[in-house]
Amino acid sequence: MDLVVWLYYHELDIRRTGVASPDRDIYFSSKGHDVPGLYAVLYSLGIVDESRFLKLRRYGGLDGHPDVGVAGIEANSGSLGMGISKAKGIAWAKRFLGRRGRVVVLLGDGELQEGQIYEGLQTAAHQNIKLTAIIDHNKVQSDKPVDEITRLGDLNAKLSAFGWKVARTDGHDFASISAAFRDVADHEGPSVIIADTIKGRGVSFMEHPEALRSNHGKYRWHAGAPDDASYTAAYAEIRERIDARLLTIGTGTIESHDALEDGSLVSTLAGDVALGEDGVAPRLTSVAEYTAQGYGDALIELADECPELVVLDGDLAIDCRVRRFEELLPARFIEDGISEQDMVSMAGGLARHGLIPVVNSFASFLTSRANEQIYNNATERTKIIYACHYAGLIPAGPGKSHQSIRDVSLLAALPNMIVIQPASSREARLALRWAVLESRDNCALRLVIGPSPRTIDTPATFKFELGRGYTVLEGSDHVLFAYGPVMLNEALLAAERLAARGISLRVVNCPWLNRTDVRWLDESIANVGKIFVVEDHAPIGALGDQLRRSLGRREIRVFGVEGFPACGNPAEALKVHGLDGASLAARIEEDVRT
């Protein structure tokens, strides 16, 4: 925050040029999760208006990660490591087009584990491109110190070795920051300012040295909103300090109004109850069942049965439900930091020598950033399990860098990769057991990260067999295929609505996204009229296409996430894409009545 405030109020020319001039200075953050801080600065400058500012992570509000559709946002980010490269492109374009304006990009220190950073460091130096990177060097990643995840070593030496001019500053001291900028101002090529910062600066119990001390070395304030008590305490602390300062300079204390009163600011965390379409009734009720938890528990259970099983993580151990494995079986756990390509190729080496690696990251990062490495491993015909967390549209608050709606399409053409999405905690366990103990091929498990909106009851008789799912709700008129807890819930809501309208919809859970047992499929579609599929994915490249390949001349209508995934709370995002139960019911009814 201190760096961004300094940039917008002192260092850069944006207040004069505005954010639309081709000659403006450019600032953006490569680690887009810090964008709420930037929004606050843009709001303070009148660039972002209040109504939008107060709708963080809501549809029509401000995206959870930066989007250039918001005034003042210069680059989309969210997945790490792209910042220097993008800044380099912007600076090159300015030079080529004869435009004025500086280019400044903020990086995280954990982000320096991404290889693309070093591509950018190297090419920017060679191409002698004038830009300034700032490293927000707070020494803490998502919940552990950088030095515990992957040490960066002597940063000055490293960055100098790449041919960049290096300056260093206290990232909270304006005089020091100013001096650092003066230091690099006249340098003709790329320069970097290492800003030593404190994560959580300004709130005593959130400042990382204290926060780590008080919580067994884990930092707990990286993501998510603080609970009410912490929020109140933090707010009081900050306000008191500001007021004390204002008194010394002779102005009154700050005024505030409570935006919460208008009811528009309900929390939209994944686990929370979201509003229904009428704005009142809870719809996606958390049942405290997490698909991914079944996966995490099964990993530990399998460790005994399968001594070859090892687990890799890319600094998302809690989100990926592997922290307990890490603690119980540290010798079989590899923390590889924010280096997805390295993690995947390392798994390739492990598998070649007889181990069964289970690789963990978010689906959007793992299947796209490391796609070529996954392919290369597959060509060696070993077996690796890719646990693709945070698959699908929901939660929709973080926005399109994190929502994963292309991952099935990115893997399905691999000849020896089986893509599976379990619909419940119990199914996740079955899926992982199958992948580890029975499958001869690579497996990708798509796992929803949030709580299941309802527990999908897997029949006690259901065996996890290649290409076979099961009927979740009997119905006689038409059939709707779905997978995963989010879309099965919507499918069931749609069926309930349609039943009231006299249409009997069969709902079938098909966890196998690129393998189909045609006999089972024939049974599933027996004696019904039309066939529908709802995807927790783009309409291209997932279950709908797979069923079309399997079915021949039966027409299939697919409802998928069209366009880029919307940012908002679950109900908003589902509705925007026409994938909530009510919309699905209406779309199906319209289809079958015409």
Add this chain to the structure above:
Amino acid sequence: MDLVVWLYYHELDIRRTGVASPDRDIYFSSKGHDVPGLYAVLYSLGIVDESRFLKLRRYGGLDGHPDVGVAGIEANSGSLGMGISKAKGIAWAKRFLGRRGRVVVLLGDGELQEGQIYEGLQTAAHQNIKLTAIIDHNKVQSDKPVDEITRLGDLNAKLSAFGWKVARTDGHDFASISAAFRDVADHEGPSVIIADTIKGRGVSFMEHPEALRSNHGKYRWHAGAPDDASYTAAYAEIRERIDARLLTIGTGTIESHDALEDGSLVSTLAGDVALGEDGVAPRLTSVAEYTAQGYGDALIELADECPELVVLDGDLAIDCRVRRFEELLPARFIEDGISEQDMVSMAGGLARHGLIPVVNSFASFLTSRANEQIYNNATERTKIIYACHYAGLIPAGPGKSHQSIRDVSLLAALPNMIVIQPASSREARLALRWAVLESRDNCALRLVIGPSPRTIDTPATFKFELGRGYTVLEGSDHVLFAYGPVMLNEALLAAERLAARGISLRVVNCPWLNRTDVRWLDESIANVGKIFVVEDHAPIGALGDQLRRSLGRREIRVFGVEGFPACGNPAEALKVHGLDGASLAARIEEDVRT
């Protein structure tokens, strides 16, 4: 070669343990294009047998890039940058399993432009993994000096800054190599030996200092086979030196036999005539028409019309037909080295500031390694053109790291990406003009790298309109859709065969792989029986799926590249996959007769 000979004959224990022992030493090269040298060493040790050794890049012989299916090959490589990560996995597995054996991986110096290298450097140091990397530091990339593409700077300083133990050696001097290995032998963590080498060492006119001098600073011996005269001269030079040496130590001169006599070693370069299925008749006759040339020419033509157009290259300027653009318009050409992710994100920055970047690399690398960067750019709703060279199955000699049969599936789910494959030089020009001047969306142009087996005659009346192709050959019984010069040629060959069997096959060229004009499609399939598609791609995720999405209840049979793409000459690879004209004809006939 000197390094590899030293490793297998002195440094490593492989001659004693064999290549199957779990305790063996491991060596592989991360830059897999050097594998012919390794094959020679493995042959000399009796690990690879002569009949296979003499079939380089032929089906059933030795792959153009390493494949673990060949005895003695420890890792698949070919796309650059994965070596340290894979070596790290192997070393970790050995430690975990209590197995003996060292791990040595060879890297190129150009390869040090790949970001994954730095992920591996950083994590290997943090994880304190004992392995040795050797950098074959010959200072030349595909045809230019590393210092001209992207300077590496002070390598010792850079590698030391990453926490690796660094040694340096003359890569052609065994005593010096031996000393370097002794130097790093006792180091507990990762170590790297920078081996200063001469590219083309041992043949006077191929050694890079001389080769660069004599060819205007360009190195011409990196890829492909030398012409007969150069081969003869090089062979004579090497043989003379060996014989002279043998005489001084008192043995006789070397004996050789001419393996060419048995006729099995016809050249299999892309541009050459390959043998037909009967082993005699030329089938894929080069017509000296290159689709990609139409693209390269059109780029220069468009530069005048579109001042915003800029071209980016990832060290493949000749292969991607952009060298002439580079020479004519250096201010609008960005050489970004072997840093695909950086190149793509840089293009994102350029596009955000009003330029139209045309990004060039091989389809297999560009669409998979930089997939997340392409997605990120797409979310900014700018327009970027991705020229995906070497798309499809042919040439099949380099093997599956280079053959690109997944690229359409990797892009098709992007909502604002149009994937197009032109079938001729003329169509490539039309496609690029459309992409630059008319399209509002991003475009990916799939371009075949080799010569067209026949020139597909684009009708003079054909307009390049979204989703519309044209009929290449009229036919009344059934229809076969194809795209690109390779598969259209096979489709036409199939139609010729089927005509002789009384089946009239319509052949339709559909260059639009993820957009379809349904009216045009309806016309194309009017009055025929069955619908077939032949893909220059896996059967999943390309034109077949697109037509199924568009067509509804008509059944479509798709012939695609099943499994991993075969290595061989064009005729072999097509036949192995059942995609040559004769096989297609047989498959279609069988289908329509049952």
